[in-house]
Amino acid sequence: MINIxxxxxxxxxxxxxxxxxxxxxxxxxxxxxxxxxPDAFALVRAQNHGVExxxxxxxQLNDPDFMMPLLTEHHxxxxxxxxFLPLVPDFLIEAFPxxxxxxxxxxxxxxxxxxxxxxxxxxxxKAAGETETGMTVHYVTPVCDSGEIIAQFRTPxxxxxxxxxxxxxxxxxxxxxxxxxVEKVLFETFSNVE
Numbered sequence: 123m124i125n126i127x128x129x130x131x132x133x134x135x136x137x138x139x140x141x142x143x144x145x146x147x148x149x150x151x152x153x154x155x156x157x158x159x160p161d162a163f164a165l166v167r168a169q170n171h172g173v174e175x176x177x178x179x180x181x182q183l184n185d186p187d188f189m190m191p192l193l194t195e196h197h198x199x200x201x202x203x204x205x206f207l208p209l210v211p212d213f214l215i216e217a218f219p220x221x222x223x224x225x226x227x228x229x230x231x232x233x234x235x236x237x238x239x240x241x242x243x244x245x246x247x248k249a250a251g252e253t254e255t256g257m258t259v260h261y262v263t264p265v266c267d268s269g270e271i272i273a274q275f276r277t278p279x280x281x282x283x284x285x286x287x288x289x290x291x292x293x294x295x296x297x298x299x300x301x302x303x304v305e306k307v308l309f310e311t312f313s314n315v316e
């Protein structure tokens with residue numbers, strides 16, 4: 123069994139989508155949901171599905187003596203960022219080489235980097251007059267949003283689309299594709315795990 127931890131900061135729609143997707147899996151277990159915010163609704167969603175949760179504010183997130191035992195206790199093999207805003211500390215990236223992936227609500231390398239999350243991304247896409255947007259899944263490296271791209275999915279935009287319309291169109295892609303991409307990466311990474 124592959125145990126994954128989902129790192130979240132917000133409401134947790136992608137988190138819950140992953141939990142549901144893998145609920146009956148014989149190979150993948152959503153073992154832990156970690157949030158940097160104690161009031162993140164994602165924690166409630168996880169608890170409603172019987173998934174254990176933990177809160178790791180900045181000090182704990184950046185403390186190997188807190189994070190490593192937490193992940194070890196839950197036998198975590200892989201980390202999925204699903205709307206997680208802080209930078210992942212280097213010690214985690216080193217402990218999980220090519221085993222941390224992130225979802226980004228734009229077609230990287232456009233609209234990535236510091237401050238580019240959530241509505242900020244969609245506002246930038248609208249301001250630039252883009253004719254399409256999409257989602258990107260990529261490996262996490264020490265440089266924000268710069269890791270190798272695993273998959274991208276696109277959706278057309280019209281000049282009449284509001285920022286909320288852009289966000290909604292992109293979110294449809296996340297709901298449809300993110301769990302399948304996570305599953306594919308997991309099976310490729312752990313091809314010898316039953």
